[in-house]
């Protein structure tokens with residue numbers, strides 16, 4: 001039987017940490033993490049393969065990581081470097097097929113159907129890509145390639161043989177692999193879905209395979225119920241969507257972890273102002289406007305709060321973003337102390353020059369490019385609305401680069 005599709009999932013190994021090691025040979029072979037300064041309250045963004053051996057993982061707190069690995073080194077994130085190299089390797093992938101879907105800053109799917117005829121050729125091509133990446137990005141950089149006849153299994157395969165792996169899930173191997181993985185190994189089953197499945201006494205992939213489809217649909221709806229059912233059999237017909245076809249950016253957001261937990265609304269307003277400014281700036285730079293706004297808090301116990309609203313029109317101006325937050329947060333009762341504040345805008349459209357604004361205040365809009373220029377040159381918020389003047393400056397810059405999803 002001929003192979004219908006051949007899909008690669010390519011995942012850069014310990015991406016941010018490896019990039020830092022590539023850039024600085026003194027860090028190579030050492031357990032390092034990419035994160036804010038040690039002692040700051042950010043979590044670990046990425047850990048090197050050497051740090052992973054100590055059990056140091058992304059999203060860990062600094063003191064937890066330090067306990068596991070006493071000689072751990074901390075490196076501050078440099079988003080520009082990661083984006084630059086990402087563009088580079090995506091261009092390499094595009095030499096092999098025009099169907100490249102950027103899945104995240106360090107992962108992509110390649111539809112290789114039509115470029116390779118069988119699994120042997122696929123493995124050969126994958127090795128070529130791995131070699132070329134080292135040549136072009138640096139010899140410390142490595143990736144893991146998963147090969148299968150769909151995206152679901154290709155993604156699973158790339159995680160099977162990390163780091164520097166190459167793994168093929170052949171039709172014949174499929175069932176035995178599925179029987180031996182955790183449900184959460186599937187891209188699409190996170191902690192919350194897993195919890196709901198446990199509630200249905202579905203604990204393994206085999207359980208999911210034998211769970212009646214109509215009951216899954218009852219619990220999760222038609223779309224996701226069917227998806228889960230298919231997933232359990234390794235079935236997935238989702239196409240690889242090249243970036244030129246997709247709406248590239250779905251949302252723009254920023255978060256900030258406070259230096260210490262607070263109930264102080266003034267302090268929260270000051271953080272919010274900067275986040276709105278950052279988000280607004282990014283929207284304008286990308287010529288986008290959005291109408292669904294989310295303002296959220298993470299409390300000291302890691303629970304969440306905040307609010308979400310969809311406006312009748314589109315905005316991308318920082319002051320308006322902040323105004324909306326201000327009005328609502330004034331009435332908002334803070335039940336717990338806040339450790340992280342976030343602003344997120346989605347439901348985006350291109351080209352903010354159009355007359356799609358909510359209550360357009362033309363003067364303000366016309367002023368924006370000029371204000372951006374001044375702030376670009378002299379620093380963030382050199383020019384700002386008068387009522388923001390009394391708010392104190394943040395103690396450190398807004399970090400994190402989990403910007404879009």
Ligand SMILES: [Mg+2]
Pocket residue numbers: 011012013014015106107
């Ligand atoms: Mg990766």
